[in-house]
Amino acid sequence: MLEVSVTSIAEAPARWDLVRAFLVLRRRVFIDQMDWSLRSHEDIEFEQYDTLGHATYVIAHEGDRVVAGARLLRCDVSIGSGTVSYSYMIRDAVRGIIDLPQDLCWDEPPTDAESWELTRLVSDSASPVAARRVLDAANDYIRDRGGKQCLFLGGPGFMRMARSYGYAPRALGNVVSNRSGRFLAFACPTRETEWASTPQDAQHLTII
Numbered sequence: 001m002l003e004v005s006v007t008s009i010a011e012a013p014a015r016w017d018l019v020r021a022f023l024v025l026r027r028r029v030f031i032d033q034m035d036w037s038l039r040s041h042e043d044i045e046f047e048q049y050d051t052l053g054h055a056t057y058v059i060a061h062e063g064d065r066v067v068a069g070a071r072l073l074r075c076d077v078s079i080g081s082g083t084v085s086y087s088y089m090i091r092d093a094v095r096g097i098i099d100l101p102q103d104l105c106w107d108e109p110p111t112d113a114e115s116w117e118l119t120r121l122v123s124d125s126a127s128p129v130a131a132r133r134v135l136d137a138a139n140d141y142i143r144d145r146g147g148k149q150c151l152f153l154g155g156p157g158f159m160r161m162a163r164s165y166g167y168a169p170r171a172l173g174n175v176v177s178n179r180s181g182r183f184l185a186f187a188c189p190t191r192e193t194e195w196a197s198t199p200q201d202a203q204h205l206t207i208i
Contacts, residue, residue, distance in 0.1 A: 001062065002130060004137040008056045018059050020044065021066040022122075029122045036180040037099075048086055049119075052079045058138045060123075060130040068123035068130035072138055075115035075151070088117040090153055090172070090185050101176035104153075104185050109172070114148040115187075121154065132165055136193040139167075143190040151187045159186045167191065 007015045023044035030036045031045055039047050049055055054077055060068040073088040080086050084097060091109040093100035118138055123131045142150055151172070152158060162169045172185040 002060060002067070002133065003062070004058065004060050004133050006056060006058050006137060006141050009053055017064065018061060018066060019057050021061070021064070022057055022059050022069040023050070025066055025069065025124055026120055026122055029124065030120075034180070049073060049089065052086065054079060056141070058118075058134050058141065060134050060137075067125045068121075068134050070118050070121040070134050070138060072141070073117045073119075074113060074147075075110050075117055076113045078111075087111070088151075089119050090117060090151055099178070101178060101183070103173065104176055104183070105173040107172070109151070109185075110149075114146060115151060116142045116147050116149075117151045117153070119153050121152075121158070128161075131161075135162070135165060135167075139188075139190050139193055147190055149187050149189050151185065153183060153185050155182055156184045159184055162186070162188055 005015065005018055007018060009016060009019055023046055027040050027043060027045035031038055031040055038045050049071065054073065056072040058070050058072060059066055075088055075091070078085050078087050086092055086097070089098065089100070090104060091111070092098045093104045094102060094109055096102045121131065121134065139150065152162065156175050159169045159171065167188040169186045169188045172187055175182050175184045177183065
């Protein structure tokens with residue numbers, strides 16, 4: 001049975017097993033298969049947005065086997081001191097402090113509590129169901145916490161996928177590229193999701 005759990009290391013350290021399995025899946029897909037130049041340690045892929053401890057993870061799993069997941073960051077959070085203070089990927093790219101194209105957005109990215117960012121969406125399932133459940137669970141989690149929009153960073157096909165799932169994406173900039181591929185930043189307003197409106201589906205979403 002496919003379940004979706006929403007968790008963070010800070011709030012639910014007992015579910016580190018799910019988070020670690022998600023990081024293992026990220027390494028297998030992004031580094032081993034797609035050859036992205038990303039930070040890794042042994043069998044996991046991670047970066048400052050994970051190690052800062054402020055990320056929330058939306059993880060689809062069948063028992064203990066993770067099949068899909070994504071990472072959420074609220075856009076008003078700023079972490080760090082000294083010369084570098086990180087916020088979230090899209091904004092930090094525009095600020096020129098991470099290795100992504102700086103011309104990612106036409107306008108300054110938001111820094112309000114009603115905006116969230118979803119990145120590192122990954123799935124090892126041939127079916128689109130797991131990825132859609134992750135997106136819908138993330139949408140519901142953000143909306144339930146007063147969020148009005150979610151920002152995304154991915155390939156151009158990601159925006160088309162969001163539209164096919166009933167979301168209303170709008171581009172935040174042009175398609176840009178680096179050695180890892182082509183990227184597009186876009187945003188979607190939160191909405192009522194179909195699957196969570198029925199009891200038989202909602203019972204498989206766990207907030208931990």
